[in-house]
Amino acid sequence: MNEFDVVIIGAGPGGLSLAYQLKAQDKNVAVVEENLWGGTCPNRGCDPKKVLLAAVEAKQHNDYLVGKGIKQASMINWTDLMQFEKTFTKDVSPSSREGLVNSNITVYDGHATFIDKHQLQIDDQIIKSKQFVIATGQRPGRLSIKGQEHLKTSTDFLKMDELPKSIALIGGGYIGFEFAAIASAAGADVHLIHHNDRPLKEFPSDGVQSLIKQLQKKGVHFDLNIDVTSVDHRDKQFRLSDDGNFNLDVDAVFVTAGRQANDDTLNLNHIGVKTDRGGIVVNDHLQTDVENIYALGDVISKKHPKLTPVSGFEAKYLSKELNGGDEPIDYPVIPTVIYGMPKLAQVGISIETAEQNPEQFNISKLDMKNWFSYRRINEPVAEAEIIHEKSTNRIVGGYVVSSEADTLINYLTMIINKQMTMDDITNEVYAYPTEASDLEYL
Numbered sequence: 483m484n485e486f487d488v489v490i491i492g493a494g495p496g497g498l499s500l501a502y503q504l505k506a507q508d509k510n511v512a513v514v515e516e517n518l519w520g521g522t523c524p525n526r527g528c529d530p531k532k533v534l535l536a537a538v539e540a541k542q543h544n545d546y547l548v549g550k551g552i553k554q555a556s557m558i559n560w561t562d563l564m565q566f567e568k569t570f571t572k573d574v575s576p577s578s579r580e581g582l583v584n585s586n587i588t589v590y591d592g593h594a595t596f597i598d599k600h601q602l603q604i605d606d607q608i609i610k611s612k613q614f615v616i617a618t619g620q621r622p623g624r625l626s627i628k629g630q631e632h633l634k635t636s637t638d639f640l641k642m643d644e645l646p647k648s649i650a651l652i653g654g655g656y657i658g659f660e661f662a663a664i665a666s667a668a669g670a671d672v673h674l675i676h677h678n679d680r681p682l683k684e685f686p687s688d689g690v691q692s693l694i695k696q697l698q699k700k701g702v703h704f705d706l707n708i709d710v711t712s713v714d715h716r717d718k719q720f721r722l723s724d725d726g727n728f729n730l731d732v733d734a735v736f737v738t739a740g741r742q743a744n745d746d747t748l749n750l751n752h753i754g755v756k757t758d759r760g761g762i763v764v765n766d767h768l769q770t771d772v773e774n775i776y777a778l779g780d781v782i783s784k785k786h787p788k789l790t791p792v793s794g795f796e797a798k799y800l801s802k803e804l805n806g807g808d809e810p811i812d813y814p815v816i817p818t819v820i821y822g823m824p825k826l827a828q829v830g831i832s833i834e835t836a837e838q839n840p841e842q843f844n845i846s847k848l849d850m851k852n853w854f855s856y857r858r859i860n861e862p863v864a865e866a867e868i869i870h871e872k873s874t875n876r877i878v879g880g881y882v883v884s885s886e887a888d889t890l891i892n893y894l895t896m897i898i899n900k901q902m903t904m905d906d907i908t909n910e911v912y913a914y915p916t917e918a919s920d921l922e923y924l
């Protein structure tokens with residue numbers, strides 16, 4: 483029987499990053515993966531999505547300047563775009579696996595389940611380890627409704643060779659908004675269906691309203707307060723209905739109503755690892771209720787967003803923790819972005835908190851549309867709200883809606899984490915004219 487110091491279950495960004503860091507400490511490490519090596523982000527998540535978005539960004543930047551130096555609006559060819567996307571995804575799994583093998587990290591292909599706290603079953607093999615790290619991520623959630631077998635997932639969306647003429651997305655979260663922006667720019671008639679009137683509830687409502695307005699201008703239909711209860715397949719189309727008068731016929735339906743932690747097929751209850759609705763329960767050392775078993779990334783139940791760099795941060799933390807560290811994990815502020823054209827990004831203290839504490843915080847509302855950076859590209863919307871702490875004159879939070887929101891939010895993240903004051907920011911010299919040289923106006 484093979485015995486290891488640490489076995490990592492799941493070869494996503496979190497598990498892979500940890501494996502290399504532990505190997506660099508001379509630990510005897512194995513990684514188990516049941517599906518594609520590299521995990522969600524590079525195979526069926528962030529990266530293929532952002533390749534599709536490249537065409538959307540190029541199209542929109544072109545179209546903003548029609549009549550201002552550009553002759554005509556451009557069109558996306560979905561088939562070509564998808565072929566380009568596949569050049570990014572096709573080698574990820576073999577090369578991720580090969581990278582581990584070349585670094586003398588043992589790899590196992592198969593589904594892992596625990597026999598006890600020191601033994602793992604992988605199909606018909608059993609391996610032993612002093613410690614385990616569960617890094618099994620999440621999978622697309624399903625909807626228990628009539629005709630649920632007709633619902634496609636985000637994984638299906640990111641590999642479809644042809645773009646359906648009409649698409650429904652059920653669930654107004656990150657994935658629903660991003661796919662709506664991509665599919666509508668590529669020419670599909672898109673319906674985003676949400677069960678209440680507050681999609682993207684973790685984002686500030688003014689920012690969400692601006693984003694919705696822009697997507698509506700591009701033809702996206704928002705069907706709010708609709709609880710879809712059935713999907714019928716008829717005449718090559720799918721009819722979505724609720725228990726009232728809502729009926730919609732489309733060519734394809736995708737469920738984008740949340741993701742489900744991969745914690746339910748590892749035999750965790752049997753060995754005493756606790757889970758809740760959000761995933762595996764860990765303490766502030768990322769340790770489960772079983773002392774030699776840790777967990778990281780999307781599979782854990784946490785208040786922090788489930789994102790690739792957060793899994794990476796937790797992997798870095800665990801590489802120290804499993805090497806004798808004993809500090810609790812201390813997360814920096816984490817930026818979140820809804821990609822599209824425009825993008826919606828936020829970081830730090832929420833607008834809601836700032837509004838509830840006016841003695842502590844100032845909120846500046848900025849309409850940036852006429853700033854040189856945005857006028858130059860003739861961008862129809864560029865706005866932000868920035869929160870300053872009165873006592874220190876420091877930026878502590880904010881959100882941005884614009885095509886450059888991701889760049890600006892990363893600057894804000896650094897400014898907040900490094901506790902820079904407005905004087906610190908304006909004392910730097912930045913390349914001009916750029917989003918960085920705009921920082922002095924915040």
Ligand SMILES: Cc1cc2nc3c(=O)[nH]c(=O)nc-3n(C[C@H](O)[C@H](O)[C@H](O)COP(=O)(O)OP(=O)(O)OC[C@H]3O[C@@H](n4cnc5c(N)ncnc54)[C@H](O)[C@@H]3O)c2cc1C
Nearest residue numbers: 492494495496516521522523527528594619779780789790
């Ligand atoms: C459509 C989409 C777009 C996204 N876009 C972004 C983005 O723009 N930016 C961002 O930061 N994040 C984005 N995310 C989220 C990001 O992909 C995840 O946060 C990240 O992949 C989590 O990494 P992880 O290592 O925790 O888990 P994962 O990447 O999910 O990896 C877990 C791995 O464990 C394997 N596994 C599961 N169970 C077992 C088992 N029992 N035995 C063996 N192996 C097992 C799985 O097959 C998988 O490969 C997106 C996600 C999706 C779905």
Ligand SMILES: NC(=O)c1ccc[n+]([C@@H]2O[C@H](COP(=O)([O-])OP(=O)(O)OC[C@H]3O[C@@H](n4cnc5c(N)ncnc54)[C@H](O)[C@@H]3O)[C@@H](O)[C@H]2O)c1
Nearest residue numbers: 652653654655656657658676677682738739740741788819
């Ligand atoms: N840009 C990024 O960083 C990015 C992009 C995509 C995904 N992700 C990650 O993946 C996770 C999952 O994304 P997601 O969009 O699937 O989930 P989500 O949790 O962000 O959003 C799901 C939405 O669907 C709604 N919903 C639930 N049930 C519904 C129903 N029956 N009908 C209509 N609406 C319903 C929920 O209220 C919620 O607003 C995100 O939380 C994030 O961690 C990140």
